[in-house]
Amino acid sequence: MTQRRSFEIGTGLFILLGFAALGYLATQTTSLANYRQGPTYALKARFTNIGQLKLRAPVKVAGVRIGSVQTIELEPDRLEALVTLAIDKRFSQLPDDSAAAVFTSGLLGDQYVALQPGGSPEMFKDGDEVVLTQSSMQLEELIGKYLVGGNSPGKNEKDDAKASGTN
């Protein structure tokens, strides 16, 4: 009888331990761990090009994660990407002239949204829009600009002038 009890207890412990390991691996070592954030507030940002930015990509200030990308939509009228950022409520002291940029972590890493704090005394509120944005750097675009710019520098300057004029 005691032997039977001992293997039943052993089996139960083993199964518990196994599922606990699975639970730990699934929730603490994967992207699910990044869900573990308290109440958040939303910020919107428009980008002309978001590159490979994905849902749940991190939002960082000074390299520290403060939130994640919640939705990515294409605005039908302006044909720009409208990105909603869910920022942790703990980081509510973001000046409302902060700039958002899409960066790549490392040489080959995933893309993330970096917020560069400005100097305004006013802080962002829930639902505000980040006006100053910088789109993701496209390697092909940079190479193309470099090649074109190398051949005829005047044309490149003209393009830049035209682009700033339309903005």
Next chain:
Amino acid sequence: MTTPRSNGVFGSGLAEIGAIGLFLLSVLSAVPRSLRYLRETVRQVYFIGAMSLVIIATCGLFVGMVLGLQLYYVLSKFGGTAALGSVVSLSLYRELGPVVTALLFAGRAGTSITAEIGLMRATDQLSAMEMMAVDPLAYVVTPRFLAGILAMPLLACIFNLMGILGAHVVGVSWLGLDNGTFWSNMTDSVDVWTDVINGVWKSLVFGGVVTLLAAFQGYTTAPTSEGVAYATTRTVVYSAIATLAIDFLMTAFLM
């Protein structure tokens, strides 16, 4: 299927594969009948799962430590030691966890299943069960098969956990990698479904394959001490080959 092979010499490989396929079908058809012997399944989970825990956990720890050392050495050449956590966890979840656990499981639990069932065959216990109207497939083979399918993913998860722990000890405590970098790189690059759950699927299949092969070798062994010895050896050889071959197929499909 109930007649044992007359000797250790088996015919063509095709006949062997066909026999294993038929054996799988009869084991699956015996599953509803084996529900009467649920306690036997629990006992088998203890013997082939819980008793394998120590070897799996120890090996997982050392595999993680070796991975940590080797990858740190390689990654430091590219200035990418920050990626240690994610590389270790991805290689454990996707490949090493399921495969190494299956190989260890074949050595620890598979051989004991073959030897036990083979000895039952050699001492005519299986025939005696049939005589008493107890289906040996439902009472002996199927509980081990089900226990293998249940125990293997749990063992693989424990192996992975110990591996991460080992890599953490080497990378963070010994080599001075930043703790936050280790974990945040891991959480940024590991996905639950494509990495963790795919590994669980793999180990589920490996558990079924290893226990099926082990039970088949024991069930069809030549009823001599030499036959049992050969059957035990074949269990390890076939399990290793089948595990790696199925691993390749599953990786190709689950990618």
